[in-house]
Amino acid sequence: MSGTTLDSTAADPVAVVHVIRGAIDEGPRTEHGSRQSAFTAPVLDLDRLVWPRTEPGPAFHVPTAEIVDLLVETGEALKADRQGLLAEALDRMIHVSPLPAEVLERAYAALWRSFRRPGLYAQIDHELGGADVLDGWREVRLPEGRVAATRAFPPRLVHIIAGNAPGVAATSVVRGALTKGVNLLKLPSNDLFTATAILRTMAAVAPGHPVVRSFSAVYWRGGDETVESVLFRPQFFDKLVAWGGEATIRGALRYVGPGFELVSFDPKTSISLIGREAFESPRTLAEAAEAGAADATFFNQQACVASRFQFVEGTVEEADRYAALLCERLGVAREFSSAAGPRVPAALREEIDVLRSLAPEYRAWGGYDGRGLVVRSPEPVDFHPDGKIVDVVPVSDLSEAVAHAGVATQTVGVYPDTRKPELRDALACAGVQRVVSLGGAGGMPPGLSHDGFYPLQRLMRWVNDE
Structure with missing residues (x-):
């Protein structure tokens, strides 16, 4: 750091x-x-x-x-x-x-x-x-x-x-x-x-x-x-x-x-896994997007626990619905985040502009003013999302996302809670150190492993x- x-x-x-x-x-x-x-x-x-x-x-x-x-x-x-x-x-x-x-x-x-x-x-x-x-x-x-x-x-x-x-x-x-x-x-x-x-x-x-x-x-x-x-x-x-x-x-x-x-x-990075249950109703989708945004913006994404890649179980259209709502919530101030973070550096802006030109395979929401930006991509992007930038990747099943976790993955937030038991052993095997309810990545309760x-x-x- x-x-x-x-x-x-x-x-x-x-x-x-x-x-x-x-x-x-x-x-x-x-x-x-x-x-x-x-x-x-x-x-x-x-x-x-x-x-x-x-x-x-x-x-x-x-x-x-x-x-x-x-x-x-x-x-x-x-x-x-x-x-x-x-x-x-x-x-x-x-x-x-x-x-x-x-x-x-x-x-x-x-x-x-x-x-x-x-x-x-x-x-x-x-x-x-x-x-x-x-x-x-x-x-x-x-x-x-x-x-x-x-x-x-x-x-x-x-x-x-x-x-x-x-x-x-x-x-x-x-x-x-x-x-x-x-x-x-x-x-x-x-x-x-x-x-x-x-x-x-x-x-x-x-x-x-x-x-x-x-x-x-x-x-x-x-x-x-x-x-x-x-x-x-x-x-x-x-x-x-x-x-x-x-x-x-x-x-x-x-x-x-x-x-x-x-x-x-x-040094670690963290991710989120959003199950198809998020799309059961407007309420559940809003709940998932708010929790995902809370994890992504912890200390304006400067902390290891902050989510940078979010895998959404669903179609591309469903992932886009989630990404649009997530982008709105990234610009909300919370206890340990501000409404606006640092402006996106010029080199990264150029890279994202290229992805915008590749629609519909890639799509982006938000601007470069630090209030939040979301990229939806078929695979995780090869740059490091930072400063309230999140990469959303659609998957047909959350188990597919486990392949993108490794020993450098610290925290994985999961929505809904009921999906954690089916994923946590595979995530642990991949090298993950911490599985939490989506929205609970910030901070670590005393007395647990670190x-x-x-x-x-x-x-x-x-x-x-x-």
Whole structure:
């Protein structure tokens, strides 16, 4: 997920904050970016970004209940934002993010939801089987009467977080805190503010708390070997938690080796499957189109869960009816989408214009103003629909659409719900990680798997006493 640096029109570059072990870094600064888009950040002291293995991390022995209480208080503080830390971060994000201001505002207003108590315990209970394995050793009965013990031991983590949605920063902080480990967050160039605003809010809630001291968040240019070749070593960290595009993941793989593991949230795309039941009545067709549009416009299609290809079970004429109504609904503002997204780039406009000339085999609805565009094609188009563009493909049976899913397909929305049982095993076999009711792609309930694994379980270091 590629970044953009600050578009600073002021005389002085914007100052980016670093947090080192829970405290703001007040050290000397250096400039990043170009002359037209520059920002400053504190000079990195790599020694301060690692925790020696000769001693436990600050929060290794803090009870889980205390950590949950701190996270809940942090969520309430984010919601109130009495110190204006989120407001300051939002003001700076508006000038650099590809997302419209109204979407960012609603996303920031929702950050506190990641810190609610039921969701925190859902992760602990569903992913780890309870807090006992975090707070101590869980007894395990083995065959032949043997007894062993196991513990989810706190890890040492580097997080390369993505900046396509502010919630990624919140999720990373929550997961890092629940592990009790030490955490170094690399700030993405397209979101230099959210993670530090959250950590500064946590520090204001509980100054000097062991969990607060377990976090650092800093910026360096992705792929900078002078930084990464030093930090990405097993003597300092156990795991590299990487979100991002192919370049980010391939760059991270260079450092993976014995004792240093990659936990990857790979780049994904998502699709929708609309059954023939959508055409039973005008009501069902409108219901399906609204749900399909909600999935397609989540974070204006910047998120992995956003649907880009929608397969419609029916004739070409029926697919056209659905596509026309879908296009109308793409231009509706929702909690995490705006009525208008970015204008369609010139190169993509030219490609779609060619498809328009190939009617009736291809057909298109909508314009290039960012309010939504739908292409109906006999096979999936070979370009990447983005910025509220959807490709609708008619199929005679939804099972045919399974062939277009693969390991890079994250979420599949299905309409109606009753069709999911017949499709989910085949979709899972194809590599899909998530099957949802159409309209429910946005967001992921805490405590369920993410990208095919349980994050907390994967982040921990599992140790046995046999």
